Amino acid sequence: MNHVINVQVENKPGVLARVASMFAGRGFNIHSLAVGPTADPAMSRMTVVVDGPEMEQVIKQLYKLVHTVKVTELTPGQGIEREIMMVRVNAEADKRAEILEAAAIFKAKTVDVGLATLTFELAGDPGALADFLELMRPYGIVDLAKSGRVAISRDIKTNGKKGRLRSA
Amino acid sequence: MSNTMTGAQALIHALESQGVDIVFGVPGGAILPAYDPLLDSPIRHVLARHEQGAGHMASGYAHATGRVGVMVATSGPGATNLITPLQDCYMDSIPVVAITGQVATHSIGNDAFQEAHTWGISMPATKHNYLVTDAADIPEVVNEAFHLASTGRPGPVLIDLPKDVLAATMNWHDPKEIKLPGYRPSVKGHPLQVKAAIDMILESEQPVLYTGGGVIRAGGAAELRAFAELADLPVVTTLMARGAMPDSHPLCLGMSGMHGSYTATTAIQRSDLLVTIGARFDDRVTGEVKSFAPDAKIIHVDVDPAEIGKVRKADVPIVGDAKAILGQLIEVMEKKLGGKRSPERTDWHEQIAEWQRDYPLKFDQDPEGPIQQQYVISELHRLTGGDAIVVAGVGQHQMWASQFWGFERPNTWINSGGLGTMGYAVPAAVGAKAGKPDEVVFAIDGDGCFQMTMQELITASVEGIPAKIAVMNNGSLGMVKQWQKLFYHERFSATDLTNHTPDYVKLAEAMGCVGIRAERPADVVPALEKALAINDKPVVVDFVCDPDAMVFPMVVAGGSNDDVIMSMTDLPDPAGPQPEDVI
Incomplete structure (x- = not known):
């Protein structure tokens, strides 16, 4: 089962190597990993998708790294998750129209047109990306580049009472 | 006095400021600049014959004194020879700092003479490590390294110093306040958890205090003894905890596990409560985990939160320093007892005494035979x-x-x-x-x-x-x-x-x-x-000595602690565990 974990780390040289090395050494399985800056230049955020039954040890071992400041597991529904991909598919003249139609439904952007291929860019929910990929598979996927997942928690503010959303 | 000095002088000055009196090392090309100011320093340098020796010397020093041990080596082979002692100290939570030379910053990555990627190689063998690229950082890095090595769960820290950084000029300044937003080890245990632990201890009928090296590292031996006496708890001292409780004390059962005494191993096995302090349910202690102390509830005190629940789920986890938490346990227990004695567990103590009588640790020295x-x-x-x-x-x-x-x-x-x-x-x-x-x-x-x-x-x-x-x-x-x-x-x-x-x-x-x-x-x-x-x-x-002597008692690796083998006569049958099953 995949778990999405956000790791706030000090923006220090080698911090990615420390995290990756810990995962390898402890036998934890990284499904995807994305690193980038945060609003605070002293900090970076890693979004790690981890394959495994249970995250307690993963989280505790992450905290053991001196440069780890905060670790949060985004339980399903609690976080907003996004990926971006670029996919090049075979598109002979007789198939072009239906491929473009499918792409339009997914709001995929056409970023390159070749003699016999089309290349789409699609960003969004990882599930939607997977669905689009399945739809393109029969035509023949020539090339695929996919980012790691990034995620952020939802800003749910309760108004004193649990579960009640504050009126906007 | 001018504050201008070389990085090497700053390093030695920083070590002196930490109260270092002795370092163990072997010099070489890249670390040479650091050895020059060492001649003028009160710090004693012990010249080991191999860097691995220097590393274990620092470890032995730290074990014996409780202070941070320091090892020094040059780049490349010097540094790689320190990896075994570093990993050794990491596993046993021994506070040491390793100082290694590195090729000059402009040569790093060029396969220079005696170059090794020490920072990368040592990363999984240390609690933390540094590659210093600016001599001006030396006061902070050394201060942080000693802080990390000696606080929380102690461990090894490595500082890799390129030759040009050691040779560069810098202005000495006292280290700025340590800023490590991700490193805040707990000392005191949560009071509610401490109370819950005491309630559990008072209710238990067959408790055992299962202690590890964490008690010794924390300097908590006196508190351990006081608490064991107050709560009337038999104490198992694992391999790393030997000496945390006097062996002559009637409550001390000695070492448990693969080659532990029958009594210590079996008392844990039959216990209804394990009060675990600074121990980590190592495989040499537990044997097969699923049959380990099957009826015991677990109180787990550890300074490292990752140890809690790693092998065995804790019913009452308490994160913090073993000495501090033993102090809290004593305080709450005294309050609860209000001058009365802790509940008598006569049956349990009698059972333990019977095991001790029936299954003592023993050996036979035949005066004419080989030396045992x-x-x-x-x-x-x-x-x-x-x-x-x-x-x-x-x-x-x-x-x-x-x-x-x-x-x-x-x-x-x-x-x-x-x-x-x-x-x-x-x-x-x-x-x-x-x-x-x-x-x-x-x-x-x-x-x-x-x-x-x-x-x-x-x-x-x-x-x-x-x-x-x-x-x-x-x-x-x-x-x-x-x-x-x-x-x-x-x-x-x-x-x-x-x-x-x-x-x-x-x-x-x-x-x-x-x-x-x-x-x-x-x-x-x-x-x-x-x-x-x-x-x-x-x-x-x-x-x-006798070339054929064997260590007993023994629990087969991966076997259950219910099956303690006392001698060759009760060996498992040949159809039992096979070599591929055991580590």
């Missing part, structure tokens, strides 16, 4: 009154030393527990003796271990560090041979060392030590008396 290692250890204990620091390597001799030496105080048992580093004893004994010159430091070593690091006896005699070494010469890699006997149908592949080559007495003399040999049981006491009387030189005593 247990006999040497027992006689050494008798002759010293137990007043010595004992250092062990890894193997049969280590287990017998743990079983048969009655430990009375903490920091008097130094061994490689987690990593199981053969060759640990000689250099660790040198480090311990350097840190505690007024104590008798006696290494109990195996002949296999001894041959791995014995050249550090040259360091000992040249530097005037008179540690003593008992070589338990059984002519084989005894523990490995024991496993071959038990699990590989007595096919003794590559475990024969022979007990006549080298000649340990001549070897000792060649290294500037006194060499003594004992070949018969009657030689043992005179040899030990002679060794104990020599205080100006290191001594090596070659005890020619």
Whole structure:
């Protein structure tokens, strides 16, 4: 089962190597990993998708790294998750129209047109990306580049009472 | 005085500021700049004969004194030779700082002479590590390194210093306040958890205090004893906790696990509550995890949150320092008891006493037969009154030393527990003796271990560090041979060392030590008396021992702690665990 974990780390040289090395050494399985800056230049955020039954040890071992400041597991529904991909598919003249139609439904952007291929860019929910990929598979996927997942928690503010959303 | 100095001078100045009195190392090209100001420093440098020796010396020093041990090596092979001691210290939570030279910053990554990616290689073997690229950072880095090594769960920290950084000029400044937003080790335990623990202890009928090296690291031995007495709890001291509770104390059951006493192992197995303090449910303690202490609730006190729940789920987890939390437990227990005695658990104590009567640790020394290692250890204990620091390597001799030496105080048992580093004893004994010159430091070593690091006896005699070494010469890699006997149908592949080559007495003399040999049981006491009387030189005593002796009790690796094998006569049947099942 995949778990999405956000790791706030000090923006220090080698911090990615420390995290990756810990995962390898402890036998934890990284499904995807994305690193980038945060609003605070002293900090970076890693979004790690981890394959495994249970995250307690993963989280505790992450905290053991001196440069780890905060670790949060985004339980399903609690976080907003996004990926971006670029996919090049075979598109002979007789198939072009239906491929473009499918792409339009997914709001995929056409970023390159070749003699016999089309290349789409699609960003969004990882599930939607997977669905689009399945739809393109029969035509023949020539090339695929996919980012790691990034995620952020939802800003749910309760108004004193649990579960009640504050009126906007 | 001008504050302008080189990075190397800043390094030495920073070490002095940390109160470092001794460092263990070997110089070389990249670290040369740091060795120059060392000549003018009050810090003593002990020149090891191999960097691994320097590392274990720093570890032995830290074990014996409780202070941070410092090891120094050059780049490349110097640094890679430190990896074993670093990993050893990591597994056993020993506070050490390693200083390594590195090729100049402009050469890094160019496969320069004696270049190794020390930062990357040492990362998984250290609690934290640094590659310093600006001499101006040295005061902060050294201060942080000592802070990290000695606080929270102690451990090794490495500082890699390129030659040009050591040679560069900087302005000395006192280190700025340490800012580590991700590093805030807990000291005090959560009061509600402490209360919950006390309630659980008061309700339990068959509790055991299961203690680990964390108690010794935290300096909590006095609190452990006070709490055990107050709450009337039998205490198991694991391999790393030997000495945390006096073995002579009626509540102390000694070591449990693979080669633990029947009583300690079985008391844990039958307990209804394990009060775990600074221990980590190591596989040598638990055996098969699913059958380990099956009816016990678990209170788990540890300074490292990742240890809690790693192997066994805790019913009451308490994160913090073992000494501080033992203090809290005492306070809350006293309040609860209000002057009354803790509940009497007569049946439990009687049961334990019965096990102790029926299954004692024992050995037979035939006066005409070969020397038994247990006999040497027992006689050494008798002759010293137990007043010595004992250092062990890894193997049969280590287990017998743990079983048969009655430990009375903490920091008097130094061994490689987690990593199981053969060759640990000689250099660790040198480090311990350097840190505690007024104590008798006696290494109990195996002949296999001894041959791995014995050249550090040259360091000992040249530097005037008179540690003593008992070589338990059984002519084989005894523990490995024991496993071959038990699990590989007595096919003794590559475990024969022979007990006549080298000649340990001549070897000792060649290294500037006194060499003594004992070949018969009657030689043992005179040899030990002679060794104990020599205080100006290191001594090596070659005890020619029984080549076939085996360590019992034993729980087969991966087997259940319910099945303690007491002797060859109750060995598991050949259809039992097969070699591929055991580690």
